[in-house]
Amino acid sequence: GKMSRAAERLRTVIHHLDGATATIVSFRSVERSECSRTCSKRRTYSFDTGTLTPEQRLFYEENGFLLIKNLVSETDIDRFRKEFERICRQEVKVPGLIVMRDVAIAKSEFVPDQRAVSKLQDFQEDPELFRYCALPQILKYVECFTGPNIMAMHTMLINKPPDAGKKTSRHPMHQDLHYFPFRPTDRIVCAWTAMERVTRQNGCLVVLPGTHKGALQEHDYPDWEGGVNKMYHGVRDYDPDHPRLHVEMEKGDTVFFHPLLIHGSGMNQTQGFRKAISCHYASGDCYYIDVRGTTQENIENEVKELAQKKYRMNEVAFKDTWAFRGRLVQGERTSL
Ligand SMILES: O=C(O)CCC(=O)C(=O)O
Numbered sequence: 001g002k003m004s005r006a007a008e009r010l011r012t013v014i015h016h017l018d019g020a021t022a023t024i025v026s027f028r029s030v031e032r033s034e035c036s037r038t039c040s041k042r043r044t045y046s047f048d049t050g051t052l053t054p055e056q057r058l059f060y061e062e063n064g065f066l067l068i069k070n071l072v073s074e075t076d077i078d079r080f081r082k083e084f085e086r087i088c089r090q091e092v093k094v095p096g097l098i099v100m101r102d103v104a105i106a107k108s109e110f111v112p113d114q115r116a117v118s119k120l121q122d123f124q125e126d127p128e129l130f131r132y133c134a135l136p137q138i139l140k141y142v143e144c145f146t147g148p149n150i151m152a153m154h155t156m157l158i159n160k161p162p163d164a165g166k167k168t169s170r171h172p173m174h175q176d177l178h179y180f181p182f183r184p185t186d187r188i189v190c191a192w193t194a195m196e197r198v199t200r201q202n203g204c205l206v207v208l209p210g211t212h213k214g215a216l217q218e219h220d221y222p223d224w225e226g227g228v229n230k231m232y233h234g235v236r237d238y239d240p241d242h243p244r245l246h247v248e249m250e251k252g253d254t255v256f257f258h259p260l261l262i263h264g265s266g267m268n269q270t271q272g273f274r275k276a277i278s279c280h281y282a283s284g285d286c287y288y289i290d291v292r293g294t295t296q297e298n299i300e301n302e303v304k305e306l307a308q309k310k311y312r313m314n315e316v317a318f319k320d321t322w323a324f325r326g327r328l329v330q331g332e333r334t335s336l
Contacts, residue, residue: 043186044061044186045060045061045064045145045186045212045258046060046061046144046145047143047144047145047147048144049140049143049144051140051141051143051144052066052141052144057144060144060145060256060258062209062210063207063209063210063212064207064209064210064211064212064213064257064258064260064261065207065209065212065247065255065256065257065258065261065263066141066255066256066257067247067249067253067254067255068141068253068254068255068256069250069252069253070250070252070253071137071138071141071193071252071253071254072132072135072137072138072193072252072254073252074251074252076131076132076135077193077195077251077252077277079128079131080128080129080131080132080157080195080277081195081275083126083128083129084114084120084129084157084159084275085113085114087099087117087120087126088112088113088114088116088117089112089113090112092126094123094125094126095125096122096124096125096310096325097120097121097122097123097125097126098120098121098122098306098310099117099119099120100117100118100119100120100121100229100230101116101117101118102118102161102164102168102169102229104161104163104164104165104166104168104169104226104227114159114273115161115273117159118158118159118160118161118169118229119156119157119158119159120156120157120159121154121155121156122154122155122325123155123156123157124152124155124325124327129155129157129277130152130155130327132155132193132277132279133152133155133279133281133327133329134152134329134330138191138193138254138279139329139330141191141254141256142189142191142256142281143330145186145187145188145189145256145258145281146187146188146189146281146282146283147187147283147285148330148331149283149284149285149328149330149331149332149333149334150281150282150283150284150328150329150330150331151281151282151283151284151286151326151327151328151329151333151336152279152280152281152326152327152328152329153180153182153188153279153280153281153282153322153325153326153336154179154180154279154280154325155278155279155280156277156278156279157275157276157277157278158274158275158276158277158278159273159274159275160202160203160265160268160273160274160275160276161268161273162268162269162270162271162272162273163267163268163269165226166225166226166227167224167225167226167267168224168226168227168228168229169203169267169268170203170224170264170265170266170267171203171232171264171265172222172224172228172232172233172234172235172264173206173208173234173235173238173262173263173264174219174232174233174234174235174262174263174264175211175216175217175219175235175259175260175261175262175263176188176190176259176261176280177216177259177260178216178217178219178233178295178296178299179296179299179303180259180280180282180322181288181289181290181291181296181300181318181319181322182282182286182287182288182289182319182322182336183286183287183289184283184286185216185258185259185260186258187282187283187285187286188258188259188280188281188282188283188286189256189257189258189259189280189281190256190257190259190278190279190280190281191254191255191256191278191279191281192205192254192255192256192257192276192277192278193252193253193254193276193277193278194249194250194251194252194253194254194275194276195251195275195276195277196251196272196274196275197248197249197250197251198247198248198249198274198276199248200246200248200266201268201269201270202268202269202270202272202274203265203266203267203268203269203274204246204247204248204249204265204266205246205247205249205255205263205264205265206244206245206246206247206263206264206265206266207244207245207247207257207261207262207263208238208239208242208243208244208245208261208262208263209243209245209261211238211242211260211261211262212257212258212259212260212261213260214260215260216260216295216296217235217236217237217238217295218235218236218295219233219234219235219236219295219298219299220233220234220236220298221233221234222234231299231302233298233299234264235262238262242262246266259280281329282326282336284328284331284332284333284334284335284336285334285335285336286335286336287335287336288319288322288323288336291318300318303318303321304316304318304321307321322336323336
């Protein structure tokens with residue numbers, strides 16, 4: 001009757017997505033008759049929980065990311081900022097927290113304020129910052145990708161400093177899965193919330209849409225003249241002609257993205273510190289894998305070295321560094 005042709009086609013696609021062995025090759029050829037002829041098996045990246053509109057779901061399926069405007073309130077973001085400042089001033093000690101500095105800041109220049117901090121990692125023991133990971137409006141979206149059992153596996157507050165002239169404030173293009181020894185890949189998602197307006201000027205995220213459909217690639221430190229921050233591995237070679245998108249965002253906007261999506265961020269050419277808060281979630285049903293003999297071995301070695309220093313343990317298994325940082329935020333911890 002009234003349903004437009006486009007809407008009907010969309011419904012067909014969604015129907016296909018929800019089938020266990022959905023078989024569509026491109027959203028342009030969803031006609032059933034054509035499908036049996038031209039289609040091969042494809043994987044799906046999301047669930048229908050009633051949260052995403054069909055358009056949003058298709059967008060994530062095709063592009064590997066989804067931007068939701070105005071998801072986190074000003075009040076919450078201001079609270080995260082205050083807590084971050086208290087941590088920088090060393091007014092609170094957070095067990096397990098990793099405080100990173102930009103390579104352009106010499107050790108002798110140390111000052112206990114945000115100028116010395118480019119990133120906090122592993123704030124799972126800070127109740128105020130960790131509130132971010134359990135915000136119901138975030139989990140409602142996360143569930144579309146992980147399913148109902150949700151673990152917060154990795155937390156960060158990124159404070160991209162004004163570039164000191166060496167371009168070290170850039171984050172090389174990479175896939176987050178490089179860092180993660182757990183699978184399945186499609187049950188992992190990152191939530192990244194802008195704590196202020198982020199633009200090309202202050203180094204917004206840059207994504208290569210659709211790259212989540214590819215494989216995990218080899219990563220290593222890029223050879224940048226001005227130096228590279230610790231652990232900032234990049235994809236060795238990606239297609240320089242692949243379309244790039246600069247994801248400009250307002251305070252409180254949140255982007256959800258797939259762990260294979262190639263992304264990075266540009267130089268901060270302003271005098272301000274560009275802030276974002278983020279969490280990587282995985283399904284509680286994910287399982288650990290052994291990365292020995294894979295391209296992830298180089299990061300495993302670095303993380304183990306750091307963990308041995310930090311936790312003063314002789315031999316830490318890579319997966320254990322994840323198992324003790326991970327926190328259940330919804331449902332059941334069936335694995336991980
Ligand atoms: O916030 C940014 O600049 C990018 C962060 C990022 O991609 C990462 O830390 O993996």
